[in-house]
Amino acid sequence: MPELPEVETIVRGLRKTVLSKKIKSLKIFPSRVLHSSPAFLKRNLLRQRIQEINRRGKNIIIKLSSGDLLVIHLGMTGNLFYLNRPAFMGKHDHIDLEFSDRTHLRYGDIRKFGKFKLIKSSQAIKEGVLKTLGPEPLEISRDDFVQLLQKKKGRIKSVLLNQSIIAGIGNIYADEALFEAKLHPLQKVSDISRNGLIKLHQAIQKILRKAIKAGGSSVDNYRDVEGEPGFFQFYHKVYGREGEPCKRCGTKIKRIIINQRSTHFCPKCQKKN
DNA sequence: ACCAGTTCCTGGCAGC
């Protein structure tokens, strides 16, 4: 499932492969992942150049030469593949952009939880999707992070998953960061000490940086734009390790459900206070 | 205003 490190890896891959290319043609297979009509997409994508590729939270933002933005969210199973030769559209492919050098960028999504949307430059500032996102976890300072969380209520795991509080962390990295910071996922944010929040800030940044270096985690079907898997899953200390020994103390890793999400933690290392 | 629960969607897998 693409979270911040996977999306960052994809963005870097896109910069390497499609930056400054010109869109020559496109194929569209309408489905619920398309949040813009085929006619609107055709009108605004054809003959545009890829001017900039950025990430905001888990969103990929492609700026076109017109100034319009292509905003892509990969949901659970979305993918963007760079192809240097034409290929048949797969069962779950929704969009294929062909560039003037005859290479392609293909967007697919098996479970259709993703979003593919074109935003006119004039609407970009008003656009809610990106406006409601919290700060970037790799950019927020220690003190701003502490201040931000101190104002929040609820359990720490739910807060980390809430994109309007902090953007980009999903189920895997929330569990891994909480283990790293030795915080129990059910701990109320208001009960975490200033020192605990500082440790959490460090833990989040450390885990995300390491995961980006590893090209993300390929637990399900995640692949980068060139089809390569990430390898951070080999460094997971709690996620997907229910019943296995904690790498720190040997206690069996526990799995519970919080917000309908599996949550993995070490009951000995991560105590509630 | 806030929080918990429900829904969308499909492939993979366990169990019979």
Place this chain on the structure above:
DNA sequence: TGCTGCCAGGAACTGG
């Protein structure tokens, strides 16, 4: 072998 039913979860939505 083939069928059924459950599970994975990001985010929008609903109901209390």
